[in-house]
Amino acid sequence: MWGRRPSVETEAPHKRADPMRSLIRTPSLVRPRKSVDRTLLKERRALVEDFNRRGVLRGALTLGALTLLTGCDVSEEESVQRGLRAVSSWNDAVQAAIFRPDHLAPTFSPSQVVKPPRFNAYFDIEDLKPIDGTTWKLELTGLIEDKHPWTAEQIYQLPEQELIFRHICVEGWDYIGQWSGPNLRAFLTRIGADLTARYVYFICNDDFTESIDMPSALHPQSILATKYAGAPITDPFGYPLRLRTTVKLGYKNPKWIRAIEVTNTFRPTFWSKQGENWFAGI
């Protein structure tokens, strides 16, 4: 239902097939009309949380330890993974090459907007760690001239751009959302960011990281969203600041941004480390 991790547009590998997800969806001929039984989530909440707190790290350590062994299935799986990740990197380059910097995504009317937006995670909303907007500051690092941190108030006073567009999740679902906030290109220009740099990194709550390529960041439909459907975004959806871009899959739109870094150095991000495609353009 409601999540607490910032890694919310998709679920962690061991939970991806979990049917315990909300079903807020755009009307479709092919969608099941009925939602799933949510009582199971409540009953198993302790178990699910246990998975979250220790499962991922423990799993990673175990897998890491196993790779030290030789000649077993795991090493074979590892080499297959290496090969597939190499293809995935090649696909990053292909996607960058076919990216049309000025081509706009289709937009929609306010009557088509789904409210509230779909939240995709596997934790209860009570586990969310909200950000205190009065003390929060947006830090700026890397290839930026004016690194003065921004308060929420300052950001909320910037000119806004509204986007009503289709959010597409890597899992296959979609909905139409209405987001507004400062245009990212205008913001990067204002703070004197090096617009010829390769990447824009977002460092978020819980050390969650995500990054996008500079051409996507400079796309006219990339914004630092502060509002949904005309009202300030609420905690589950990334308050006080999140990225919204029409040219990336859902998981490339980090919530609860704490810092923005402009850099030429590629570093794997939360999802790409788990095998998701890094570029993830749509």
Next chain:
Amino acid sequence: MSTEALKSTAFGRARLHPLPLRVMHWINAVAVFIMVGSGWRIYNDDVLFGWLHFPDSLVIGKFAQYGLQWHFFGMWIFALNGLAYLTYGLFSGRFRQKLFPISPAEIQATVTDALRLRLSHEDLTVYNAVQKTLYLGVILVGILIVITGLCLWKPVQFSEVADLFGNFQTIRLIHFLCMSAIVAFVAVHVTLALLVPQSLVAMITGGPVLNEKHVGTAEGDVGAPAVGRNRSAAQTG
């Protein structure tokens, strides 16, 4: 190049299934296996039909993102091999020779024969009307599944094409139905190949050597087929 060399080249190609075609066929078999298996894994992550969930034992990729990795690897093999096949089929004249013409009366006759278990398999080199229809159909479905796949991968970059099909979920559905058609085709195709084993062998060895009856008839050639056709064209032109 000597005439002998030309003749032997022509002779080498004049089998039911020329070598390039056999290579492309088996590459395609592997590609379809990867694409369907990984596609089922991706489907499971957000099903289109509440009653349909593919068993874990049948899918490729332990996690959804591994399924996606396989799918976006297999797509290159499927699409590039398919492009090579279409180019070959169009420019070698194979499609024209093997798949056309198809007449409704002929389809009806073939279906009647099949139901009476009177279909002839003696001459593998001539496709009956139902074979022609199915082969042509699966080629068209293959093209459609690549186009809808591109629209799912890049619904914004290719929005002009994607919009022709409808919204995102509609494109998913069409992509899924194309997969269903291909899986149904493969089921029939493999069953019949096993029932008529010489057809399976032919796809490995090349099958029967074609004589003048099968090649170059359009130009009325007799003898060394491929070379003969060129010669004929030169004479008339």
